[in-house]
Amino acid sequence: MAVTYKKTVAYFTRPRYEKKKDLQENAELTKYTMRKLGNDEAVTTDTLAKICRALNCTVDDIM
Numbered sequence: 001m002a003v004t005y006k007k008t009v010a011y012f013t014r015p016r017y018e019k020k021k022d023l024q025e026n027a028e029l030t031k032y033t034m035r036k037l038g039n040d041e042a043v044t045t046d047t048l049a050k051i052c053r054a055l056n057c058t059v060d061d062i063m
Contacts, residue, residue: 027054 024034027050036043048059055062 023051023054027051
């Protein structure tokens with residue numbers, strides 16, 4: 001089963017995160033990691049945890 005991060009896009013429209021750049025800054029992610037997310041490539045669980053903390057959600061909300 002392939003992993004996809006398409007649900008993460010739904011969180012970008014939340015008032016606090018109007019742009020991917022906002023999420024990148026608030027979750028302290030690199031441009032490289034953002035590219036990997038956009039291409040549905042593998043990321044670490046630490047990265048997923050950072051995103052979840054920044055968006056105040058759970059992993060299944062973004063995957």
